[in-house]
Amino acid sequence: MPRRDGTGPMWWHGRFRGCGYRITAGREAILDTLMIADKHLSAEDIYNKIHNAYPAVGLTTVYRTLEILVTMNLVFKFDFGDGRARYELVEGSKKSHHHHHLVCKECNRIIEYTDFINDEIELLKKTEKGLSKKYNFEIISHIIQFYGICEKCKKKR
Amino acid sequence: MPRRDGTGPMWWHGRFRGCGYRITAGREAILDTLMIADKHLSAEDIYNKIHNAYPAVGLTTVYRTLEILVTMNLVFKFDFGDGRARYELVEGSKKSHHHHHLVCKECNRIIEYTDFINDEIELLKKTEKGLSKKYNFEIISHIIQFYGICEKCKKKR
DNA sequence: AATGTTGATGAAAATCATTTTCATTAACAG
DNA sequence: CTGTTAATGAAAATGATTTTCATCAACATT
Structure with missing residues (x-):
């Protein structure tokens, strides 16, 4: 084992x-x-x-x-x-959990977030199901990232 | 003008x-x-x-x-x-429309999809709102990609 | 445990998209 | 029309990743 x-x-x-x-x-x-x-x-x-x-x-x-x-x-x-x-x-390999990233376009800081995940997972499931049927595409993983300006960089301006 | x-x-x-x-x-x-x-x-x-x-x-x-x-x-x-x-x-600059991509891990083919977009847009709006407030992060754009195996590559196996 | 096959490895060289350098050109404000 | 200064091309530099190749080691078989 x-x-x-x-x-x-x-x-x-x-x-x-x-x-x-x-x-x-x-x-x-x-x-x-x-x-x-x-x-x-x-x-x-x-x-x-x-x-x-x-x-x-x-x-x-x-x-x-x-x-x-x-x-x-x-x-x-x-x-x-x-x-x-x-x-x-x-995710699922071990300790890791469902999460996505915010990427600051200015300083490249990465913020990992796990908020609003439940609705997201539900939507992803639905979307994956629909897409894999329509395009006969086997979906293995996905990526969601938001790009923008982080708190620190906003203050610097 | x-x-x-x-x-x-x-x-x-x-x-x-x-x-x-x-x-x-x-x-x-x-x-x-x-x-x-x-x-x-x-x-x-x-x-x-x-x-x-x-x-x-x-x-x-x-x-x-x-x-x-x-x-x-x-x-x-x-x-x-x-x-x-x-x-x-x-999106919004000109003719472009809200869409995302499926990426084949095998042949790197890219499929552009516009399906299931309405629910997605709604969720994105909600998520963006929540995230930008919680992390004080100004969201400018996002990316959603699904990775997997495309139809042709599945057949080749 | 010893051995052979074949995958795994490190070091150095190669690759290749992208960036930088620098001397020259051209946009556009006045 | 002219001066200032951003924009440009060509060539060199960069830097992450990949490949080459001779050597090493995992492990299936003995």
């Missing part, structure tokens, strides 16, 4: 192996980092967090692992418009 | 000049292209479309103009995950 307290195989091992991928120290470190952070991180963020404990894991491996995780739909890749991608565990 | 039939100043001239920007042939060509296309284009798409009529307009100018237009909220910049940004006129 999969556990997540470090005493047994992690919840994702089976799925990983099932796809023909091997479990390596680097990959475990990357997944652990994503689970602990439970927040969007860039590839370099992850590399830095890992580097002390696993000096042998290079940035290339971080990119390669993230690509696999995104393909497997275990991780979602975000673009907040600042030229580098951010990654976070897909 | 601003017109859009080529017989007078375009609707955006005033706004452009008001921000201290000059009107140049290149900028007119870029805006025209976006208006005619009324669909997401990459910087290079625009460059190619313009190049015959305006060989003097370089790709750099396209990028620079697009950046201005995005800052002025006349144009929206999209990331569909294939490494190059797409641009389209903001």
Whole structure:
């Protein structure tokens, strides 16, 4: 039985192996980092967090692992418009919860919000159902982002 | 009075000049292209479309103009995950209409949909109102995208 | 536990969209 | 018409991400 307290195989091992991928120290470190952070991180963020404990894991491996995780739909890749991608565990993978983001066009601050989620989930369900039928499109994930000016940047003006 | 039939100043001239920007042939060509296309284009798409009529307009100018237009909220910049940004006129600027996108994770095809928009608009309004009050965040635009597998890619499997 | 197959890896080089530099040109206010 | 200064193109720089390739290690099989 999969556990997540470090005493047994992690919840994702089976799925990983099932796809023909091997479990390596680097990959475990990357997944652990994503689970602990439970927040969007860039590839370099992850590399830095890992580097002390696993000096042998290079940035290339971080990119390669993230690509696999995104393909497997275990991780979602975000673009907040600042030229580098951010990654976070897909909702349901573990601790993560349904949320979306506000992106400040001025300072690029990201605000994660979980408000007004119930109505949103309901609408999303309905929309996904309708869209997947009409376009015969299998919907796996979605993104909702609001762009604007954050509190601090408004004051600066 | 601003017109859009080529017989007078375009609707955006005033706004452009008001921000201290000059009107140049290149900028007119870029805006025209976006208006005619009324669909997401990459910087290079625009460059190619313009190049015959305006060989003097370089790709750099396209990028620079697009950046201005995005800052002025006349144009929206999209990331569909294939490494190059797409641009389209903001809804309300001109012919464009409220719509969102389905993105195929496999072939990167983009499907533009306008279905189920009424409920969506209503929810968005409510959410935007709530969010801007709670976080004191001025919302200018939003993005909704669904990721998944398109019809053709499902069949290929 | 030893071994072979083959996926995984790091380092360095390559890629490629986008940005910056800089000397020249042109918009437009006066 | 003229001066000021923003806009421009070409070429170089940037910087995140990807690829190459020789080496290493996971793990299925013995």
